[in-house]
Amino acid sequence: MEKIVIIPTYNEKDNIASIIDAVMALDQQFNVLVIDDGSPDGTAAIVKSLFAIYPNQLFLEERKGKSGLGTAYIHGFRWALAHGYDFIFEMDADFSHNPTDLQKLYEACKNGAGVAVGSRYVKGGAVENWPTNRIALSKGASLYTRIITWMPVSDPTAGFVCYRREVLESINLSEIHFVGYAFQIEMKFAAWKLGFTIKEVPITFKDRKLGESKMNKGIIKEGVLGVLKLRWMSMFKNYRNNVKNTYPPTKNVLDFQQPEVMLERK
Ligand SMILES: Nc1nc2c(ncn2[C@@H]2O[C@H](COP(=O)(O)OP(=O)(O)OP(=O)(O)O)[C@@H](O)[C@H]2O)c(=O)[nH]1
Numbered sequence: 001m002e003k004i005v006i007i008p009t010y011n012e013k014d015n016i017a018s019i020i021d022a023v024m025a026l027d028q029q030f031n032v033l034v035i036d037d038g039s040p041d042g043t044a045a046i047v048k049s050l051f052a053i054y055p056n057q058l059f060l061e062e063r064k065g066k067s068g069l070g071t072a073y074i075h076g077f078r079w080a081l082a083h084g085y086d087f088i089f090e091m092d093a094d095f096s097h098n099p100t101d102l103q104k105l106y107e108a109c110k111n112g113a114g115v116a117v118g119s120r121y122v123k124g125g126a127v128e129n130w131p132t133n134r135i136a137l138s139k140g141a142s143l144y145t146r147i148i149t150w151m152p153v154s155d156p157t158a159g160f161v162c163y164r165r166e167v168l169e170s171i172n173l174s175e176i177h178f179v180g181y182a183f184q185i186e187m188k189f190a191a192w193k194l195g196f197t198i199k200e201v202p203i204t205f206k207d208r209k210l211g212e213s214k215m216n217k218g219i220i221k222e223g224v225l226g227v228l229k230l231r232w233m234s235m236f237k238n239y240r241n242n243v244k245n246t247y248p249p250t251k252n253v254l255d256f257q258q259p260e261v262m263l264e265r266k
């Protein structure tokens with residue numbers, strides 16, 4: 001019970017069973033936690049139908065409505081910490097991320113990185129089948145983030161990531177507020193500001209073949225303003241103090257079990 005892959009889903013009925021099967025078929029053992037936001041297409045029911053095949057390896061958390069990728073991952077991080085996992089992964093359901101690469105991310109963290117990022121924009125990384133406008137947007141976002149934040153990460157919006165347990169324990173997850181691409185930047189930024197090593201591992205990212213994109217203008221706007229906000233906040237000393245978990249390491253775990261503790265903070 002060492003590694004868990006968190007897969008957030010919204011209307012992924014065409015992908016979810018195959019992506020779970022692909023993770024379970026890997027040489028190394030990875031457990032899977034799906035966070036489904038009440039997908040109207042019945043994604044959660046498909047996950048439940050696989051419980052019998054993967055007992056104690058496959059888990060599902062259901063939330064009532066679509067609340068964004070960021071809050072889904074925060075929920076998953078708390079769940080994973082509460083259940084004792086040491087290596088906690090983020091991965092999309094749509095096969096843009098190749099499950100085989102989970103092993104490379106794991107190796108990078110096992111060899112000392114606090115965070116391993118599956119990166120499209122380091123040497124050896126690539127993007128396949130994405131329309132030119134999506135590549136331009138993604139590369140533009142990376143450059144913009146680097147210029148504003150100075151964070152030494154080539155692919156800051158990447159959503160294929162492994163976090164060591166200590167990293168998620170050290171971040172005050174109640175202070176992570178963004179929900180789209182900005183969430184991915186915010187998590188890496190917080191880990192970097194807290195002094196953890198971020199290692200980029202080259203991956204090939206593929207456009208989704210099945211299902212629909214959840215990308216929208218709101219996510220782009222949040223990214224543009226969010227990066228500025230992060231930079232602004234980090235100019236003051238209390239950014240680090242706020243984002244650092246000042247409680248004992250079990251704090252994020254307690255947050256998961258007793259949400260009211262979060263409200264009492266500060
Ligand atoms: N639980 C949950 N999952 C979400 C939400 N929005 C997106 N997802 C999932 O997050 C992952 C990434 O979303 P995508 O729609 O693939 O976003 P993207 O990769 O930027 O865009 P495309 O791949 O081009 O469609 C997928 O597994 C989605 O199902 C949400 O609000 N809640």
Ligand SMILES: [Mg+2]
Pocket residue numbers: 092094096208
């Ligand atoms: Mg996708």
